[in-house]
Amino acid sequence: MSFNLRTLFSSAFAVIIILLTALLIFVIGSQSTKSVEKSIGGSLAEEAYQMAEKLDHFMWSRSGEVEVLSKLNAFQEPYDKAEISGLLNQLKSSLPVFTWVGFLDPAGNVLSSTDNILLAQNISQRPVFQEGIKGLFIGDVHDAVLLSKLLPNPGGEDLQFVDVSVPIYSKQGQVTGVLAAHLSWEWSREVEKSILAPLKDRMTDVEVLVISQKDDTVLLGPDRLVGQKMTDEALRKARNGENSWIVEKQKGEDSYLTGYAYGDGYLNYPGLGWSVIIRQPAEIAFASVHQLERFIILSGMAAAVIFGILGWFLAGWIARPLNAISYTADLLSSGAADAEIPSSSLIKDVAVLSASLRNLVGNLTKTESKLNYMSDMALHDVLTGLPNRAALEEFLALAVSKAQQNRTTLSFLYLDLDGFKKVNDTYGHAAGDALLQQVAVRLLDCTREHEIVARLGGDEFVVILHTSAARPMYEAEIVAARIISKINLPVMIGGHSLHVGCSVGAAVWTPDGADTSETMRLADEALYISKRSGKNRITFEAAS
Template sequence: MSINLRTMFAGAFAVVIILLTALLSYLIGNESSKTAGVTIGRSLAEVAYQMSYSLDHFMWARSEEVEVLSKLKAFQEPVDKEEIAGLLNQLKENLPVFTWVGYMDTKGNVLSSTDNILAGSNIKERPVFINGIEAPYIGDVHDVKLLAKLLPNPSGEPLQFVDISVPVKDASGRSIGVLAAQLSWEWSRQVESSNLTPLKENMKGVEIFIVSKDDNMIVLGPASQVGKSMKDPALAQARQGKSSWLINKSEGSQSYLTGYAHGDGYMDYPGLGWSVIIRQPTDIAFDSVHRLQNYIAISGLAVAVLFGIAGWFLAGWIVRPLQLIAESADLLSTGKEAEIPKFNRITDLSILSASLRNLVNNLSQTETEFYISDMARHDALTGLPNRMALDDYLAHAVSKAKQSRSTLSFLYLDLDGFKKVNDTLGHASGDKLLQEVSFRLLESTRDNEMVTRVGGDEFVIILHTSAAKPMQEAEVVAKRIIDKINQPFLIDGEIVHVGCSVGAAVWSPETQDTSEILRLADDALYISKRSGKNRITFETAV
């Protein structure tokens, strides 16, 4: 399949532009993705760190408040339950995050509490008492079923709390009770909102997770994820105390740009080891980059179309002179008179035009000479090579046979009964018979072998035969020729029968020259005719 120059020009222009567009789109997109990734990743990591800091600071502040409250004289013996209840309720009123605050004796009995919830109950088995009797204690996020039943819960969702407890000691340093508080985990939503709201205004699809140190449980995040264990490369990095960002695949094939930070406490508060993970799907994070790449691609395709059209017209201007030259050449090939046009404005076309004009002139002269030469080497009636062509062919055939150490077999044949055809049907019919015989001779030989008409009804065939058994090979061909010639001919509506006698001689590099071999074959032909015709006779050199 071939394409014209105009299509090639237009296609080449378009392909170059498309390739350049693809390259620019890749380079710009790749660099933009890196820049966007660093910018957004750092923003997410910074927000994660700020939230981690806010969580630890909040817990430190609440623990300090409980610690300060435990130092008041009201908690010293003897205990004034009413005074303590008033203080606890005042604390809850000022800081609603304290869902429940209670004061217990050393045996775990709740002496006073906010709204008298659990007052008179014993919670010595609860971690908030067990751990708080010895030293200040802060417990991780958990459910408290007993307390949850007693507290109002309009939302109906499971209530979660964070424990804070401190030992209450007398002037001698002896533990005389425990001051404990249950903080509603809802305060974490406030921290999340204060940190994430500005981020969500600029970033779509952002999710935040707070992951507990115990079992990597998600304690804050999308509702469907809370309470589940999180497995994420970013979490592993955060656990090492790092604060940074990365791109990772988390759920299925979804890819995220993730910022992370680890809570390591505040001041003398050691922290609960929470990790903050903030992530955004990469297809959203890099949406602007993808839009830029699409814009470049669309612009590139538009430019490619424009350049393709320009290339089409430019190629047409260049190709037009070539088309005129081609049209002239086509006319010359049909035998009509035509002249290759001249072009002077473009140097290359001017050179091409002049060269073609010279070529046409030279070919015309050569064709005339070749035609004259060809006519002289071919029989006008049958179109077969004549004696002159035979001599030229033998010169090349002998050289080739000497190189390959093979032989040449000469078949000299004459038609039996040809004179009768001329006498009864006329010379015109005889000429047609010679033409038909020529076709059958060509069918009986190979393409590289020579069939010539040397005069009248006489033909000479040169066969390429082996050095081992040339006579047997020549005999096979001769018999095939005799069989074909003996088949009837239809000439001018008449069935014509003729025979064929063959004389043969073999040339080898050790024998005489080809003219002597041809003479021997001619002698053998007459022996065949005298011996009964329609046969082959070999004559060998003495």
């Protein structure tokens, strides 16, 4: 069977365009999906980590307040019930999250309590007393039927609480009672709002779930899921201590792009093992990719039709130059980078076709450049242009290998701006953003090209330095002092001279030491020591 030149020519053009379109869809779809998954998934994982940390930080703060209160002289024998009652009510007034606070004797009788609720009643059979008399007790989320009936509850919904209790010792070291508190679980909604509010500006249909380690039930999340058990793959990974993201298929539901993190405590607070899952329907997360694929399909089909018709009418006049064009097209499809579509000045229509093919190749090149740009953006912080957490992980993998070969060290500087919140509150977030950009420039001025300055979020930054094996702490301290000095300099923004400080926590990784995540944790702990010690200083973690 034979075909005339016009049929072959037009058919060939149509097939070529369709194949190029299919290849383009495969390449762009694959790369864009990976890029979007990494960008959005990384954002969800980071938000999950921050929420887990906020939950643990809150519980650490409240348990610490109860411990401090229990050591006051007012709780020593003989008891001054009026003073104790005043202290308890003052605590509730200052921190309404303390729904009920009571002072119990060693037998479990309530001697004093906020608003006199449960006064003179015996609660010795409740975990808050039984566990609290042994030592510091922090109980998981639970219902309190009796207390719910006695507390104001305009909404009528079931009240849930988290328990904190500690034993009270006399000056002779004997247990003289228990200080017990019920914290309303409603505070977790405020944490949820603080996480969801910025996410809703960038994403839609995002869900936040907090899951109990005790029975795998959803403690916080959409109403349809609260109280239900979760057995998702993301939960299993979070329980293993991972902080990342996956695309998972729910039973009978759509797929989700899910970020997850595990609450493993804060400082000396061991945590209750809450797992945080933040997810978005995959159909929404990858909507931009699907839209791009549909556009490429339509564009490719339109191009196939146009070039097929053009080939039909021009085949009789462009047989010879067409052969040259076809030959060059074959070279391009085989990967020849220096090949160029030939032009023809003898036949105007052939020149047009040649130009069209040139534009097609140019558009493919531009598309590839855009893909590379999107990949680069996924590794950088949008506001400051600094590397983000994902880029930091890639850098550490190479830096560790290099340090192991050279038997040198890596110094981690974990820093946080002192007074940044005041700038945001006083001059607005736009001024705060501009300040962060100036801080990024100053941090880069303090480091060398083969080192990294990364922004982890908010006003937190990490600097990784290549230091010697002999004096890493001395070398790191010089850089940290230079950073603190530069950041202390005033910044002019919007006609205002703004001042912030910088607290630095430092730790040194050695080839024979722990992994870099442990060194990062030590530097983070050292940062909080700097903040508690007066701020605007550097502290080396002793364990490093």
